[in-house]
Amino acid sequence: MPERKAAWVRPMFEAIAPRYDLLNFLISFGMHHGWRRRAVRETLRHEPRVVLDMGTGTGDLALALLRGGGGGPAVVGLDFAGSMLTIARRRAQAARAGERARFVMGDALHPPLADGSVDAVVSGFLLRNVDGLPEVFAAMARVLRPGGRLVILEMTPMRRRLLRPFFRLYFNRWVPMLGRVVSRHASAYTWLPQSVDEFISAEALASLIAAAGFSDVRVRRLGLGSVALHTATRA
Ligand SMILES: C[S@@+](CC[C@H](N)C(=O)[O-])C[C@H]1O[C@@H](n2cnc3c(N)ncnc32)[C@H](O)[C@@H]1O
Incomplete structure (x- = not known):
């Protein structure tokens, strides 16, 4: 695979955009809505006026933030795949x-x-797809105002020993097959489990967040331990 992920990650998301939402639903049995609701609750608790959703994709998290009630924030969804943004x-x-x-x-x-122009930064399932996590967290810290909130939803390597074999069978065997048939993309849904296998632990991710200038870093596990929700405050 080429050295920089962006060179092949971007065309991959461009290609799978039309089936992306359907596959999210099928793969997570619809549970992804609940994970996003948790992320939205965490974000809106601090009543932000402007939120940046990094790697917004088809805008699930951004639109859920707008549905969160009250006056609600303005949301900027950022992504490098044009076909995701069109949706x-x-x-x-x-x-x-x-x-x-x-x-x-x-x-x-x-x-x-x-710099310092947003009250909260959120991201859903972006981080496995980028090169240079310290650089991404530095970029998030730069645009956040001091005291602003960071809320990150991401898959995390499964720790539970008893569940791990079942999860691997499902995620590493069944998901790539389902993904290939539904998205008609040869490798996007092989990359999904591979990127989780290669990804750092939730604890290591929390340390990187703290090293980028965030305090009060917390981790909650969702989806039987397959998803981590990190929250932190820009110092
Ligand atoms: C797995 S999708 C997640 C989409 C959405 N956040 C969600 O929760 O469904 C990852 C998204 O991040 C985008 N992405 C990956 N690397 C990126 C980068 N370096 N800059 C901007 N967007 C990026 C992809 O185009 C894709 O839309």
Whole structure:
């Protein structure tokens, strides 16, 4: 595989965009809605006015933030795959999000936003797909105002010994087959389990977040331990 992930991750997401939401639903048995709701609750607890959703994809997390109630924040969804953003914009229009949702093309390593300009940064299932986690966290810290919140949802290597063999059978065997048939992409859903296997532990991720200038770093495990929700405060 080429050295920089972006070179093949971007065309991969461009290609699978039309089937991305359906596959999320099938693979997680619909549980991904609950995980996003948890992330949204964590984000809205601090009543942000502006939220950046990095790696917004088809805008699931961004739109869930807008549905969260109250006056609610304005949300900027950032992604480098144009076909994902096209779907996100269409969904925002259907949800009559108006000015409150803005979808922008750009790289998570260089978000086109001013220093300290957002109250919260969220990301769902982005981090396994980028090179240089310290650089991504530095970019997140740069755009957040001091005291702003970071909320990260990501798959995490399964720790539970009893569940691990069943999970591997499902995730490493069944998911690639299902993904190939439904997305008609040869490797995207082989990359999914492979990227989780290669990903660092939730504890190591928490240490990287702290090293990037965040305090109050907390981890909660969801989805039988297959998903981690990290929260932190920009110091
Ligand atoms: C697994 S999808 C997650 C989408 C969405 N956040 C969700 O929860 O469903 C990862 C998204 O991150 C985007 N992405 C990956 N690397 C990126 C980068 N370096 N800069 C911007 N977007 C990136 C991909 O295009 C894709 O839409």
